[in-house]
Amino acid sequence: MDWVDFPSMGRRDLRDLRLTIDGGFKEFTRAYGETLENLFSPLKAFLIGLENLLISSPWPLVLLGLVAIVFALSRSIKITVGSAIALLLIGYFGMWEDTMRTIAMVAVCTLTAIVVGIPIGILMSRSDRVQSFINPILDLMQTMPSFVYLIPVVMIFGLGKVPGVIAVVIYAIPPMIRLTNLGIRLVNKDVLEAADAFGSSAWQKLVNVQLPLALPTIMAGINQCIMMSLAMVVVASMIGVKGLGQPVLQAINNQYFTMGVMNGLAIVAIAIIFDRATQAYGKRLQKHSETVHG
Structure with missing residues (x-):
C-alpha cells in the first residue's frame, strides 16, 4: 500500500x-x-407555570417578591436596594417580560441541576472509583463548546423550552457536582469520628454532619451553576428559548447595537443580583458553620 x-x-x-x-x-x-419528550413534560409544565406566574402577576408584586428573596439570602440593605434599582431600570426600558422569562429559565435549570447534581456529588464523595469515572465526563462537559450541546437535544426534542433546559443543565451542572463532592470530602475527619463514636449511621452522618458542614461549598456550586446558566441564555435562544437572549441574537443578526447592549446589560444585572445574593448567603453559612463547629 x-x-x-x-x-x-x-x-x-x-x-x-x-x-x-x-x-x-x-x-x-x-x-x-416522543417517549423522551413525554418524560420531560412535567419539567416543561413547571417552567411554563413559573414563567406565566412571573409575567401575568402585577409587576410591583413580582418586584417585591424578588427583592424579598434577595434580602432573605443576603441580609444586606445595599444589595437589596441595588437589586430593586436594577429591576426598576429593566422594567423602565421595556425588558421586563424577557427578564422574567430568563429568570424563570435560570430558576428551573438551577433547581434541576441541584436535584440531579447533589446526589451525583454525594456518590462521588463516597467512592474514589466513582470519582475517577465521573471526573473525565465532567471535564468533557465543561470543555465541549456550548453550541455542540444543541445538536443532539434539537434532534430529539426539536425547538422549544425542553431542549433549552436540557442544554443549559448539561452546561451548568459540572460545578454543582464537583463542589458537592469537594465539600463533603473536606469535612473534618475528627467530626466524623465523633459522629461514629455516638453511633451514627452512614445516612445520619451524611444528613446531620457532612451536608451541613459542606453547605457553604455546595452554595458556591449553586452560585457557579446560576452564572453558567445565564451565560448559556444567548446560546439557548438559537433553539427557540425566549428571554433576554433572543433580542441579543436578533441584534447580532440585524446589527442593532443599542438593542444588543441593553439586553446584554440586563443579563449582566440579573447575574450580579444572583451572584451577590448567593455569595452573601454562602458567607453567612460559612460563619455559622465556623461558630457552631469551631
Whole structure:
C-alpha cells in the first residue's frame, strides 16, 4: 500500500463511521423521541407555570417578591436596594417580560441541576472509583463548546423550552457536582469520628454532619451553576428559548447595537443580583458553620 493512499483511506473510514453513527442516532430519535419528550413534560409544565406566574402577576408584586428573596439570602440593605434599582431600570426600558422569562429559565435549570447534581456529588464523595469515572465526563462537559450541546437535544426534542433546559443543565451542572463532592470530602475527619463514636449511621452522618458542614461549598456550586446558566441564555435562544437572549441574537443578526447592549446589560444585572445574593448567603453559612463547629 502506498503511503499516499493512507490519508484518503482514513477519510473514507471516518466518513463511513460518521454516516453510521448519524443514521443510528436518527433512528433512535424516531423510535424514542416522543417517549423522551413525554418524560420531560412535567419539567416543561413547571417552567411554563413559573414563567406565566412571573409575567401575568402585577409587576410591583413580582418586584417585591424578588427583592424579598434577595434580602432573605443576603441580609444586606445595599444589595437589596441595588437589586430593586436594577429591576426598576429593566422594567423602565421595556425588558421586563424577557427578564422574567430568563429568570424563570435560570430558576428551573438551577433547581434541576441541584436535584440531579447533589446526589451525583454525594456518590462521588463516597467512592474514589466513582470519582475517577465521573471526573473525565465532567471535564468533557465543561470543555465541549456550548453550541455542540444543541445538536443532539434539537434532534430529539426539536425547538422549544425542553431542549433549552436540557442544554443549559448539561452546561451548568459540572460545578454543582464537583463542589458537592469537594465539600463533603473536606469535612473534618475528627467530626466524623465523633459522629461514629455516638453511633451514627452512614445516612445520619451524611444528613446531620457532612451536608451541613459542606453547605457553604455546595452554595458556591449553586452560585457557579446560576452564572453558567445565564451565560448559556444567548446560546439557548438559537433553539427557540425566549428571554433576554433572543433580542441579543436578533441584534447580532440585524446589527442593532443599542438593542444588543441593553439586553446584554440586563443579563449582566440579573447575574450580579444572583451572584451577590448567593455569595452573601454562602458567607453567612460559612460563619455559622465556623461558630457552631469551631
